[in-house]
Amino acid sequence: xxxxxxxxxxxxxxxxSRRASAEQPPVxxxxxxxxSSTYCTYVExxxxxxxxxxxxxxxxxxxxxxxxxxAPTGPTTTTVNPRVVAGASYSFSSLYRGLATRxxxxxxxxxxxxxxxxxxxxxxxxxxxxxxxxxxxLDVLEESLPRAQxxxxxxxxxxxxxxxxxxxxxxxxxxxxxxxALTAETxxxxxxxxxxxxxxxxxxxxxVAQRERTERATEEQAAxxxxxxxxxxxxxxxxxxxxGQNQALPVFGMVTLTFSPGFFWQRGxxxxxxxxxxxxARKGLEAATVRAEETARQLRETARAERERLADVTVLLxxxxxxxxxxxxxxxxxxxxxxxxxxxxLVPLRAEHAFLRAHTAELAKVVGxxx
Numbered sequence: 001x002x003x004x005x006x007x008x009x010x011x012x013x014x015x016x017s018r019r020a021s022a023e024q025p026p027v028x029x030x031x032x033x034x035x036s037s038t039y040c041t042y043v044e045x046x047x048x049x050x051x052x053x054x055x056x057x058x059x060x061x062x063x064x065x066x067x068x069x070x071a072p073t074g075p076t077t078t079t080v081n082p083r084v085v086a087g088a089s090y091s092f093s094s095l096y097r098g099l100a101t102r103x104x105x106x107x108x109x110x111x112x113x114x115x116x117x118x119x120x121x122x123x124x125x126x127x128x129x130x131x132x133x134x135x136x137x138l139d140v141l142e143e144s145l146p147r148a149q150x151x152x153x154x155x156x157x158x159x160x161x162x163x164x165x166x167x168x169x170x171x172x173x174x175x176x177x178x179x180x181a182l183t184a185e186t187x188x189x190x191x192x193x194x195x196x197x198x199x200x201x202x203x204x205x206x207x208v209a210q211r212e213r214t215e216r217a218t219e220e221q222a223a224x225x226x227x228x229x230x231x232x233x234x235x236x237x238x239x240x241x242x243x244g245q246n247q248a249l250p251v252f253g254m255v256t257l258t259f260s261p262g263f264f265w266q267r268g269x270x271x272x273x274x275x276x277x278x279x280x281a282r283k284g285l286e287a288a289t290v291r292a293e294e295t296a297r298q299l300r301e302t303a304r305a306e307r308e309r310l311a312d313v314t315v316l317l318x319x320x321x322x323x324x325x326x327x328x329x330x331x332x333x334x335x336x337x338x339x340x341x342x343x344x345x346l347v348p349l350r351a352e353h354a355f356l357r358a359h360t361a362e363l364a365k366v367v368g369x370x371x
Contacts, residue, residue, distance in 0.1 A: 036116050040109035047105030054098030057090040066242060081245060087238010087252070097228045104221035111214035117200040118207050118288040122295040124199035133359035134190035140351040141183040148347070151340040152176045163333040172337070175344035182348055203366060204296045208289055212278050219277045223270035230263035232256070296367045303363035310356040317349050 062085040155172040158164040200207065237253035282289050324346060327339035 036109070036113040039112050043105045043108050043112075044102075047101050051098035051101045054094045054101065057088050059088050060238075061086045079244065082243045083241065084243075085238065085240045087236065087240075089234055089236040091232055091234045093228050093232035093234075097225050100221060100224045100228065104218070104225060107214065107218040107221045111211075111218045114207060114210045114214050115288050117202065118211060118292045120198065120200050121204060121207060122288075122291045130359060130362050131190060131194040132362055133355050134186060134193050136358035137351045137355035138183070138186045138190050140354045141179065141186055141347065144179065144347040144350075145183065148176045148179050148344060151344065155337065155340070158333060158337065164337045168337050168341075171341055172344070175341060179344060179347055182351070186351070204292055207292065211281060211289055215278045215281045216274055219270075219274040223266075223273070226270065227263060227266050230260040230266065232258045234258075299363055299367045303360055303367065306356050306360050306363070310353070310360060313349060313353050313356060317346070317353055320346055320349065 064083055065080050066083045067080045152172055155164065155169050159166055159169045202210070234256045235254070236256065237251070239250060240252045241247065241250040320342065324339060324342045327335055327342060330339075
């Protein structure tokens with residue numbers, strides 16, 4: 001006896017757990033974050049590799065043979081003596097470029113994140129439907145199913161007692177079957193919408209502004225690296241030995257400053273490059289911004305159409321609800337059957353009303369009211 005009870009309890013638990021898990025929507029894929037993280041790892045690793053050489057000192061060793069004495073005050077000789085020069089040099093311009101390269105990688109990472117968010121905006125909103133709107137519709141339909149089953153059971157009993165006709169039962173069965181089919185269809189749409197690419201939290205206007213800022217920041221960092229090629233401060237020192245000659249201290253050290261006048265022409269070119277980069281990002285063939293703006297335009301048209309549809313559905317729903325209340329107040333089996341059939345017809349309309357309310361509210365947050 002105890003085993004049977006335990007088995008029944010286990011089966012009930014397993015069924016309820018499976019049903020609960022089936023109702024859980026799939027988690028939306030955060031493809032934007034995944035792609036951005038992978039790309040950022042790549043560009044930052046490349047920048048670390050490049051800057052590691054730039055910020056490090058350079059070691060050198062030179063060997064050869066010299067004739068005579070390099071000193072201007074020394075005696076002139078015709079002998080050839082071996083010479084070894086070894087030491088280290090350090091470039092402060094190279095150090096600056098190395099640090100700027102790392103900052104440029106961070107700027108490129110931020111730019112790519114915004115680029116992917118614009119793509120995610122188009123991909124996640126492209127279907128026109130949202131998980132929240134489908135869920136609102138599904139809630140209304142699922143809440144109505146128990147009452148729909150009660151109406152069907154009462155109609156079958158009424159037919160067996162000859163209180164309504166078989167044709168009226170068939171109409172009721174058709175309404176209930178349609179309601180179940182609509183529920184299953186809506187549940188499928190909800191799961192698909194919930195499992196799509198995760199939409200960015202920012203509005204389109206915010207994303208476009210971020211795109212322009214990050215494009216400018218990326219180009220500014222690239223310009224800093226280019227401009228650092230026009231100047232350099234370097235130090236150099238080490239050991240300088242000429243064999244066969246008497247040197248009291250065979251060491252040397254020097255500081256070198258170089259500057260290219262082309263630096264004064266760089267700024268104007270860099271300004272043009274920065275402006276052109278922002279324009280290219282908006283109008284280029286990759287066209288992430290263009291696609292997102294086109295998606296937003298379509299969403300505004302959808303929102304406008306659905307606001308009109310919502311107004312029509314609201315009026316129709318109010319009228320049919322009033323008629324349903326009037327039928328409920330009437331006495332008789334036929335009046336009750338008519339009221340039940342009308343109630344079954346009201347359920348899809350209520351579900352559509354819930355969908356339109358949720359969808360228009362969400363679209364207003366994304367693209368504005370579009371008026």
